[in-house]
Amino acid sequence: MDLTQLEVFRAIAEEGSVTAAAGKLHRVPSNISTRLRQLEDELGTALFSREKLRLHITDAGRTLLDYANRILALTEEARLQVSSQHPAGVFTLGAIESTAAVRLPPLIARYHQAWPEVELDLSTGPSGAMTDGLLAGEFSAVFIDGPPKHPQLEGIPVFNEEMVLISSLNHPPVTCAREISGATIYAFRANCSYRRLFENWFARENASPGKIFEMESYHGILACVSAGAGLALIPKSMLESMPGRDSVSAWPLSDSMGELAIWLVWRKGSGSANLRAMVKMLEAVQE
Structure with missing residues (x-):
């Protein structure tokens, strides 16, 4: 059972004859008859009773007609959502944690106000995981430090970021x-x-770190550093947003190595209305 069969069946039910349904769908009557016969054979039941040139829908036909109307309506809704030039539907975004925490809340609020029909779905994680998710089709776009290095990806720089070394106050x-x-x-x-x-x-300065402890959050990192247990590198904007920012000292990296850009990145050729609206909003913010 496919969509064409359902469209043919519904047209016959609405018009009451194969000839009228053929005219409505701009098909030859023999094609309409064949489609109906195939559908009835597949379902194993008669959908219409025949009376001379008229067809009368059966109880099984009425049941199928209800489903057919819903299926075809959902199909049309999906087509409009996907092909529409108006932002709508699901928009999946990925972002590194610091960008999601500091940069994105006001941007997402403005986007939602401008396009309330878009359902924003935001996930966070390391840049490598975000890039892998984008390539795997899990995200429509991701915010990572750029520029993108994969040949299938493109994007635009959207935020300037500075990484700083943090240490205990003493x-x-x-x-x-x-x-x-x-x-x-x-x-x-x-x-x-x-x-x-x-x-x-x-490595650039022929030095090397000692033991590297892996953490899952900036708040955990900040707590360890403030206690004098080690050092860390975090975005300056993230540090400035944290309650414990005064419990550590911050130092810029030598040779401006800490200066980088956060990019919005997507697969080449992607051009959804949701993505275009996000790009346009980011470009307006930067002006």
């Missing part, structure tokens, strides 16, 4: 990686781009 000033070579570090999992930046900073 820690000496940090001006280069060599000064803290061997120090205990707190960071997210290995697929976090901020962690890779931290490790590259050490």
Whole structure:
């Protein structure tokens, strides 16, 4: 049973004859008759009783007609949602945690006010997981540090970010990686781009971190650092939003290595109305 069969069946039920249904659907009567016969054979029951040139719907036909009307209505609704130039339906976004916590709340609020028919679905995680999810089709777009390196992805820079090294208040000033070579570090999992930046900073200055403890939240990292248990690298905007920001000292990375951009990234060729509306809103914010 396919949509064409249901459309034919409904037209016959509405018009009362094969000839009239054929005219409505711009098909030849023989095609309409064949479609109806195939549907009845598949269901194993008569959908119409024949009386001369007229067809009268049976009880089984009335039951199917109710389902057919609902199925065809949902199909049309889905077609309009997917092909519409007006933002609507589900819009799945991924974002690294710091961007989701600090940058996105006002943006999402404005987007929802402008396009209330869009159902925003936001997930957070390390940049590597967000990129993998985008490539796997789990997200419509993601906010990660860019630019994107995969050939199937494209995007635009949307936020400037600065990473800062945080230490306990009694820690000496940090001006280069060599000064803290061997120090205990707190960071997210290995697929976090901020962690890779931290490790590259050490490597660039022929230094290396000591033990790296993996944490799941910035609040946990901040608590450990403020207690003097080690050092960490976090976005300056994230630090400034946290209640415990005055319990640590913050130091910029040498050679401006901590300066980066957050990008909105999507698969090449994606051009949904929801994505276009988000891009337009971000471009307006930057002006």
